[in-house]
Amino acid sequence: MIKLNVTNEFSRLKAVVLGSAKSNGPTPKLEEAYDPKSARHIQQGTYPVEAAMVVEMEAVAAVFEKHGVTVYRPNVIEDYNQIFSRDIAFVVEDKFIVANILEDRSREIDALTHVISQINPDDIIEFPENAHIEGGDVMPHGAYIFVGTYRGDDYPDYITARTNMNAVRHLQSLFPHKKVKSFNLRKSNTIPEDNALHLDCCFQPIGKGKCIIHREGFLEEAEYQWLVDYFGKENCFHIDKTEMYHMNSNIFSISEEVIISEKNFTRLNTWLRSQGFIVEEVPYFEISKQEGLLRCSTMPLFREPVIEEKHT
Incomplete structure (x- = not known):
């Protein structure tokens, strides 16, 4: 059986699912793009090719191997994008939560049956149909679970809005002992510099009590300020709009000391x-041309438990 434990973004990683770029399929048609950054690269003829993305993902796999991390990969579905494993499921504490993902991507979870079959069925949770959620919006952080969302009445108009308030409330009901804190994110279907696709596109906690943050990714100043106050201004690395566009907040922590960037x-x-x-x-x-980077393409299954979470 596969043991699950994820209570933060940075304690020592022991097991992870890393996506795959193999048999990624042809460049999508413009109308098939799920986000404005992919759409821009499709229009410009600079959309990434499979061979280059395979090399990039194998470089990450090599780092995991170097640090003794057990790596699971999805079964390859022919001509299908399976890079961003964080979108399709995520772990909070000892629960494996299957995301409610865009319908066009629903086959991705099927490629993980060899992993899911090794998880206690009692620890697998599926969300109700009306509770939309993706792993890029969910960050366990000790006593908290930080969640990116979009609260506007025009939520259905944004293909870039992936987690709704129904999901936030459902997450709170599943983890009543946690403080589930949601953040209203800036969305754009057309301008990637103005689009925080997920919470990890504009914010991420890292070890040593630090975080990476992009102020303009948050629609509500008070919610951005809450994070700055919580971590302490001196511990916040602020990224600008260009750095956010290139996904500087979407790095990945192997431990409190080691970060893949x-x-x-x-x-x-x-x-x-x-x-x-x-x-x-x-x-x-x-890979970043598809509006995702290192956190998006990794799904931690087990991080070493910590005796006392920081900032609890």
């Missing part, structure tokens, strides 16, 4: 090292 994130990586982190740099620029 894109090799072109010069300003971020320099700061991380100045704060005492070990930075494992990988190429991930091509």
Whole structure:
């Protein structure tokens, strides 16, 4: 059986699902794009090719191997995008939660039957049909679960709005002992620089009590300010709109000390090292063209339990 335990974004990782870029399929038609960044690259003829993305994902797999992490990969579905494993399911505490994902991507979970079959069925949770949720919006953080959402009445008009308030409320009912705190995110179907597709596209906690944050990703100033106050301004690395577009907040922590980051994130990586982190740099620029990066393509299954969560 596979043991599950995820209570934060950064304690020592022992097991993870890493997506796959193999048999990724042809470049989508413009009307098939799920987000404005992919649409832009389709229009410009710069959409990433499979061979380049496979190389990038294998570089991440090599880092996991170096650090002794058990890695599960999805079964390959021919001509199907299976890169972003975080979207389709996620773990909170010892529960494996199946996301309510866009209908066009519903086959992705089927490619993980070899993983799911090793999980206690009592620990697998499916959300109600009207509770939309994706893993990129959900961040366990000790006593809290941070959740990105969109509260506007025009929610149905945004293909970029992936987690609704029904899901936030359902998450609270599943974890009554946690404080589920939601954040209203800025959405755009057409301008990627103005679109926080998921919470991890504009914010992420990392080890040592630090976080990466993009102010304009939050629609409500008070919610952004709550995070700054919570972590402490000196512990917040602020990224600008261009850095958000390139997904600087979508890195991935193997432990409190070790972070996988894109090799072109010069300003971020320099700061991380100045704060005492070990930075494992990988190429991930091509995959980032689909408005997702390292956190999006990884689904942690087990992180070492911590005796006392920070900031609880």
